[in-house]
Amino acid sequence: MTNTDQLQTAESRFTRISRSTITAMIPVIGAIVIGGLLLMTLGRNPFVFFGNMIDHGLISSLGRQETLIRMAPLLLIASGLMIAFPAGIWNLGTDGQFVMGGVVVAALGPEMAPHVNGFVLFLTLFVVGFAVGAIWSLVPAILKAWYGINEIISTLMLTFIGLRFSALLVKEYFFDPETTVPQTRVLAVADRLPRMFSSRVHIGLVVGLVAIIAVHFMMRKTAFGLRLQIVGMNPKAAVHAGMKMKPLTIAIFTLSSGFAGLAAAVNVAGVDGVVRAEWNPAIGLLVVPLVFLARFHAASVIAFIAAFAVFQVGGESASRKSDIPNFMVLVMVGLLLIFMALGEYMQLRSSRKHQS
Amino acid sequence: MNGLFSEIFISSLISGGVIAGIPLIYAGLGEAISERAGVLNVGLEGMMIGGAYGGFVGGLSFNSTWLGLICGALTGMIISLFMVVLCVRLNSNQIVVGIAITLGAEGVTALLHGAIYADTYPRVPTVQQVAIPLLSDIPILGPGLFNHHLSAYLAVIFVLFVSWVLKSTGIGLSIKAAGDQPHALEAAGGDVHRTRTIAVLSTGLLAGFGGAFIVLVGAGLFVPFVTNGKGFIAIVLAMLVRGRVKWIIVAAVLFGMSLSLTTALQLAGIDIPIDLVLMLPFVLIIIVLFVFGRRSYLPAALALPYDREQH
Amino acid sequence: MVTATELTPTAELIGITKKYPGVVANSDIHLSLRPGEVHSLLGENGAGKSTLIGILSGMIQPDAGEIRISGELVRFESPRDALERGIGTVYQHSLLVPTLTVLDNLLLGVDQGWKLGREVATTRLQELATLLDVEIDPSAVVGDLALGQRQQVEIVRALWRGEGVLILDEPTSMLTPQGAEKLAQVVRRLVSKGLAVVFITHKLNEALDLGDRVTVLRRGKIVGEVSPSDMLSKDRKAITKEVLQMIFGESTKASNTTVAKHVAKSDEQVFRVDQVLVAGSELHLVLDKVSFALNRGEILGIAGIDGNGQKELAEVLSGQRKVDSGEIQLDGKSIQLLSTAARQALGVRYVTDDRLGEGTVGPLSIALNIVLKRVGEAPFWQRSWIKNNAIREFARVLIKQHDVRTPNELVAISNLSGGNIQKVILARELALNPRVVIYNKPTYGLDSRTAYVVLARIAEQAESGVTTIFISTELSEIVAICHRVAVMYRGQLSEPIDVRPGIELQLGALMTGSTTV
Amino acid sequence: GSSSTTTDTAAAPVATDAPVATDAPVAVVEAIVKTIAVLAPEAGNDFGWNQQGVDSAKAAAAELGIEVIVADNLGYGDITPNLRELAEKADFIIAHASGYNTAAPEVGAEFNKPVAIVDTPNALKAGLVADYTASPNEGAYLAGVLAAKTTRSGTLGVVVSGEPPSWNSQSGGFADGAKSVNPKVKLLYSVIGPAAYADAEGANRVTKTLIAAGADVIFGQGDGASFGMLSAIEETPATDGGKVLFIDVIGNKTSIDKGHLLSSVLWDFKGAFVDMIKDVNAGTYGTRNYGLNLKNGSIALLKTALIKDAVWTEIEAIKASIIDGSLVVENITDAADVHARMSKVTQGK
Numbered sequence A: 001m002t003n004t005d006q007l008q009t010a011e012s013r014f015t016r017i018s019r020s021t022i023t024a025m026i027p028v029i030g031a032i033v034i035g036g037l038l039l040m041t042l043g044r045n046p047f048v049f050f051g052n053m054i055d056h057g058l059i060s061s062l063g064r065q066e067t068l069i070r071m072a073p074l075l076l077i078a079s080g081l082m083i084a085f086p087a088g089i090w091n092l093g094t095d096g097q098f099v100m101g102g103v104v105v106a107a108l109g110p111e112m113a114p115h116v117n118g119f120v121l122f123l124t125l126f127v128v129g130f131a132v133g134a135i136w137s138l139v140p141a142i143l144k145a146w147y148g149i150n151e152i153i154s155t156l157m158l159t160f161i162g163l164r165f166s167a168l169l170v171k172e173y174f175f176d177p178e179t180t181v182p183q184t185r186v187l188a189v190a191d192r193l194p195r196m197f198s199s200r201v202h203i204g205l206v207v208g209l210v211a212i213i214a215v216h217f218m219m220r221k222t223a224f225g226l227r228l229q230i231v232g233m234n235p236k237a238a239v240h241a242g243m244k245m246k247p248l249t250i251a252i253f254t255l256s257s258g259f260a261g262l263a264a265a266v267n268v269a270g271v272d273g274v275v276r277a278e279w280n281p282a283i284g285l286l287v288v289p290l291v292f293l294a295r296f297h298a299a300s301v302i303a304f305i306a307a308f309a310v311f312q313v314g315g316e317s318a319s320r321k322s323d324i325p326n327f328m329v330l331v332m333v334g335l336l337l338i339f340m341a342l343g344e345y346m347q348l349r350s351s352r353k354h355q356s
Numbered sequence B: 001m002n003g004l005f006s007e008i009f010i011s012s013l014i015s016g017g018v019i020a021g022i023p024l025i026y027a028g029l030g031e032a033i034s035e036r037a038g039v040l041n042v043g044l045e046g047m048m049i050g051g052a053y054g055g056f057v058g059g060l061s062f063n064s065t066w067l068g069l070i071c072g073a074l075t076g077m078i079i080s081l082f083m084v085v086l087c088v089r090l091n092s093n094q095i096v097v098g099i100a101i102t103l104g105a106e107g108v109t110a111l112l113h114g115a116i117y118a119d120t121y122p123r124v125p126t127v128q129q130v131a132i133p134l135l136s137d138i139p140i141l142g143p144g145l146f147n148h149h150l151s152a153y154l155a156v157i158f159v160l161f162v163s164w165v166l167k168s169t170g171i172g173l174s175i176k177a178a179g180d181q182p183h184a185l186e187a188a189g190g191d192v193h194r195t196r197t198i199a200v201l202s203t204g205l206l207a208g209f210g211g212a213f214i215v216l217v218g219a220g221l222f223v224p225f226v227t228n229g230k231g232f233i234a235i236v237l238a239m240l241v242r243g244r245v246k247w248i249i250v251a252a253v254l255f256g257m258s259l260s261l262t263t264a265l266q267l268a269g270i271d272i273p274i275d276l277v278l279m280l281p282f283v284l285i286i287i288v289l290f291v292f293g294r295r296s297y298l299p300a301a302l303a304l305p306y307d308r309e310q311h
Numbered sequence C: 001m002v003t004a005t006e007l008t009p010t011a012e013l014i015g016i017t018k019k020y021p022g023v024v025a026n027s028d029i030h031l032s033l034r035p036g037e038v039h040s041l042l043g044e045n046g047a048g049k050s051t052l053i054g055i056l057s058g059m060i061q062p063d064a065g066e067i068r069i070s071g072e073l074v075r076f077e078s079p080r081d082a083l084e085r086g087i088g089t090v091y092q093h094s095l096l097v098p099t100l101t102v103l104d105n106l107l108l109g110v111d112q113g114w115k116l117g118r119e120v121a122t123t124r125l126q127e128l129a130t131l132l133d134v135e136i137d138p139s140a141v142v143g144d145l146a147l148g149q150r151q152q153v154e155i156v157r158a159l160w161r162g163e164g165v166l167i168l169d170e171p172t173s174m175l176t177p178q179g180a181e182k183l184a185q186v187v188r189r190l191v192s193k194g195l196a197v198v199f200i201t202h203k204l205n206e207a208l209d210l211g212d213r214v215t216v217l218r219r220g221k222i223v224g225e226v227s228p229s230d231m232l233s234k235d236r237k238a239i240t241k242e243v244l245q246m247i248f249g250e251s252t253k254a255s256n257t258t259v260a261k262h263v264a265k266s267d268e269q270v271f272r273v274d275q276v277l278v279a280g281s282e283l284h285l286v287l288d289k290v291s292f293a294l295n296r297g298e299i300l301g302i303a304g305i306d307g308n309g310q311k312e313l314a315e316v317l318s319g320q321r322k323v324d325s326g327e328i329q330l331d332g333k334s335i336q337l338l339s340t341a342a343r344q345a346l347g348v349r350y351v352t353d354d355r356l357g358e359g360t361v362g363p364l365s366i367a368l369n370i371v372l373k374r375v376g377e378a379p380f381w382q383r384s385w386i387k388n389n390a391i392r393e394f395a396r397v398l399i400k401q402h403d404v405r406t407p408n409e410l411v412a413i414s415n416l417s418g419g420n421i422q423k424v425i426l427a428r429e430l431a432l433n434p435r436v437v438i439y440n441k442p443t444y445g446l447d448s449r450t451a452y453v454v455l456a457r458i459a460e461q462a463e464s465g466v467t468t469i470f471i472s473t474e475l476s477e478i479v480a481i482c483h484r485v486a487v488m489y490r491g492q493l494s495e496p497i498d499v500r501p502g503i504e505l506q507l508g509a510l511m512t513g514s515t516t517v
Numbered sequence D: 001g002s003s004s005t006t007t008d009t010a011a012a013p014v015a016t017d018a019p020v021a022t023d024a025p026v027a028v029v030e031a032i033v034k035t036i037a038v039l040a041p042e043a044g045n046d047f048g049w050n051q052q053g054v055d056s057a058k059a060a061a062a063e064l065g066i067e068v069i070v071a072d073n074l075g076y077g078d079i080t081p082n083l084r085e086l087a088e089k090a091d092f093i094i095a096h097a098s099g100y101n102t103a104a105p106e107v108g109a110e111f112n113k114p115v116a117i118v119d120t121p122n123a124l125k126a127g128l129v130a131d132y133t134a135s136p137n138e139g140a141y142l143a144g145v146l147a148a149k150t151t152r153s154g155t156l157g158v159v160v161s162g163e164p165p166s167w168n169s170q171s172g173g174f175a176d177g178a179k180s181v182n183p184k185v186k187l188l189y190s191v192i193g194p195a196a197y198a199d200a201e202g203a204n205r206v207t208k209t210l211i212a213a214g215a216d217v218i219f220g221q222g223d224g225a226s227f228g229m230l231s232a233i234e235e236t237p238a239t240d241g242g243k244v245l246f247i248d249v250i251g252n253k254t255s256i257d258k259g260h261l262l263s264s265v266l267w268d269f270k271g272a273f274v275d276m277i278k279d280v281n282a283g284t285y286g287t288r289n290y291g292l293n294l295k296n297g298s299i300a301l302l303k304t305a306l307i308k309d310a311v312w313t314e315i316e317a318i319k320a321s322i323i324d325g326s327l328v329v330e331n332i333t334d335a336a337d338v339h340a341r342m343s344k345v346t347q348g349k
Ligand SMILES: Nc1ncnc2c1ncn2[C@@H]1O[C@H](COP(=O)(O)OP(=O)(O)OP(=O)(O)O)[C@@H](O)[C@H]1O
Pocket: B240, B241, B242, B244, B245, B246, B247, B292, B293
């Protein structure tokens, strides 16, 4: 967070947002041009490909809904990262926190559903998902707070461990005896998160948007948020100012990974309804660059995640129609990120020019 | 001894651990150099998979393991140019570019492999193993540790070389300064951009070499995603040794051995769920981290772009 | 005798302009540095001195203007270009690599093929250290050194690399008077060999003693000069007056460090330190059974050469460092186990000397740095929600009161000049209504008028009952405002003695470890 | 093509208005299904599960003269966007991964489209959902017999990239088959490692370890990983200096073999898919499941030149007794049961 904007005037905030919206468009175009060249060398028609991509990712009602559905967990993971990264905590273990949260929620949901009403069910599942995600980062949190141990290592390792552990849970304890493949019981379609406006988009999207906006203001407007930023920018100054580093560190881990667990709860209760052994959507690492590019600003994060989801949902469909392996989507996302990074550079340069 | 616990079996376990560990030494060493220079290279996985593919194509085209390894190293270096231009020169966010490199390289190599090799799955030339005299005769340990392709021993030489460079040369000092206090480096007449460029290119070279090793010596052929997250493990190992590069050898080989150990445990019929066994290498890292990794040190300017006039 | 004026200038700055958002740091500056001449550069905090020498040393690119070296037009893209032209610089804020040893810091950036010439460098380092009469352990890691020791290393490096021009940006701010005197001798000798020296200081006497020529900057412009002939011909008092006038403009108040000392200290014991011990990793203790007691309104000076445990003592008292044994009492209650925050709540304040490292958060605005130790407190936060207007209002008042030079309170604090950053820190701490304040070199880097104001403020607060621990390497300051003074030497604190005129000699002896006077 | 793959022949009704002759696709005039879609998690040219699924769907479509949409490489994450898009276009959806067995029926119900899922027999739902499940244990049993009759060392290696039920079923069948020939045969078993299905390097390493422990026939299961096994086998001689041989599963790697491929337990889904489409057209879909087994020919053992004729004859005989029911091959899906059948290293002499 470039942090004079702590005390920015409303006006300059507006220009900032509009500027970042413009810079969001340039990279998309750049990625499409280079991706198009690649498609041509592979003998595919880029216009057809991108036409399909935009159509299915953004324009067709079906695709647009899928894009919105895809955004919900991404927004929640991003909310967590918007807390951890400005506070200088490299939580790279969101995939593990996500999977652990998802597994427990998937096991609990079908057990609870027949006995409680929807509100209680979802509230419980959200709280449990959040709690499990948070608990899964307890070890890195304690290692960091008490022993100063590098959390990049510990959170990454706990992802690998979490993937095995969740598989173990599903195989040994949470399995549905009715199926031969190891997976949890299914949360019936009728018991999933309510959908909005007679579309397929479930309320998880709202949860995600609310979370990201709440985190945005928490980080920028509250004392707690400022403390976290100070810890991130200059931990020695935080100590000097009398901040309690251990509780702060634990709080950062808890909130950040709790959101990853909540993301899983939303996805399981909203879309999947079930978790198999070896389940790992591995979306956490994809959110990381988007959050950085958005400079932790909610509006930009939402815009970037939307663009990303369009590329993913639309790209998969377009790949199939162009008969090209959907590894093309990976390439497109990679290009998008590279151009976003370039765009950021150009933005910085032009704003410097403006100043002098 | 004629049973299953034969010497040849044990040395095969050790040998497997070594071969799994060598690419981690290369890539981890590369990452360590970058990190010391202040560049957190999360594109390591992408540079490895690029190197794996380049090594594969080179190995096949020239029918030579060595030329393959060199092609892999060059491919890794070319990919690292993205990081040089974007992060070192244009001050883009290192995390963003790193992840972009990883995704892009995974995608491109998988596409190319699918378009060119998926019908034939060609295998790379057989490797020439070289037994080190005397050492390879040590009972039990010798054959597993000291009978490998020359490029495996080269890893150790590279590590010693880099360790010496960091400790005893001007560029070594510059690399450390670029990571810890880049402004001081410039004030002393050094060049942060140049230093970081050298560091990142070295990382690409070493990661590419490691990726090529996976294909040419380890797997015997390329399949999409063949590096399988080894780049991330290498990042972790580089951080674990906290800049003391010689320890990368120990860390990487220990990690490789713990993979072999998972096989050994299964064959020994240890009756615990496989998922618990497979957690072992990662739990081991956390334990090592806890026991040896206190007071974790990361270069102060790690992952921060450098701008001379902005303190 | 040929005067320096007649020779081609070693370095010439012509029409240098540098603007930052809202600030013109340098405006059309012309400056000639001549061989064999010490050129003192004076100016209040934020006048643009560091910016100017940053441009000369290649660190900063000017917006306009040119640089000539020995008459030849040059363009410095980086400090390397300047170093290659023989311009060596001691920057205002330490630019050493904290994780490297002293020796490796000196070797950094020096091209010498593959293998580092450590042996040769060690010898050279010893020579220069002897020259400066300082003790520098070449294998010490810089991060473990006190700021004053780091400054010595920087000086050695600049002497080593600056063959033509030596730039010293407040080199004496962290040195003892003896150290400063040694430096002056070395500079004299170098100048006599033809070096051109730029010397920036806020101590007018130093500037006039050492300088052959004086240039004064104010708000980015050159506002006056004293030529070598004037320096020789005019009377010192007259020059002083003239220069002060140039530095501060019309309203000039003489600023010798005699602050009206109050007498009213009570007998009520407020603060007590008893046998405090901190074991270091080294052979000797960091703090070796330090004891003293202070009454309400008393100012205790702690003198000593930097690196003898003063910083650690301050940290122990403020709660940033744990004690291994011993007791600290406030109003008769033990506080050594309390956290920093808890001690702050009791009125214990610490003004750190590490203004960039821990005193401020660089990317944050001045306003937020001013409330750094009050995050969450009313009226700046209400129900935990930030009240920007209250913070800005408060910041504006303090900025005005302490004369912080800045376009506005939203500027990132890292963009301020060193002295202005220090003003912000002082403003923050003095505004807190403290009970016990520990000052660690509070006037370091301040121009003389500001320093005077600060000392007056400290004295004034003491008068109103604040108990003060005043750590400084400036004996004159200590003598000016302290009631009693003790000396730190290798972790041990001497018995406090009453301050009386002429005590400096005795203190000086204690500071170097000799027990007899 | 096989005319009937049903496990429950009595339940197969005959469509009254559309008498179907399998060899005359053009005759299907009233066909409801004009387009089918097949979804596979990985590349459709992997010489394994995905390729067999995709190729079988294409063959089935060709036989019936209908369109096929192939969506491969979809992974195991959220595939509902793909499912929904395909459900709009296709009349019948084959969700060719056990990981799709929850999402596919749900989306099918949403669009009222019939879907086929795998390894979930009790999800049957009239008009909407049916399952196809292989009984590869029978084929693997034959592979076990073949291995035991081929090994020189008496030690066989089983390398797997994971432990899903169908893998376990094959590992168990293989062990039982091998032991039926030689009860003392040693069976070394190892799951590759944490990095799962595409870990060619890990596969190579584990395979070499098993070879070093004496195995000279390797039964390998794993998608991308199986190429690593093949490469290890090509590089490494057995402890007696001779050749190590490989028994693959599901797909047919003959075209890329360099003389080590002993056999493969082939899975052919075409018959099942054809039957499914016909049942959809007949309005009877969702009333029964579909099986792959030796009997209907959709599970078979690959014959290669490396198999001696005498051995093959014996295998044919055993196959016949499985088909006629006189020999019942136990189908185990639990990993613990698989482990129980394997040798321990400590049991060595
Ligand atoms: N990752 C690590 N975790 C714990 N301890 C470590 C680690 N790396 C190094 N050490 C310890 O730090 C010490 C110094 O390490 P290292 O051997 O790299 O020093 P060096 O001076 O660079 O090497 P050498 O003197 O052998 O040339 C060693 O004694 C070792 O015990």
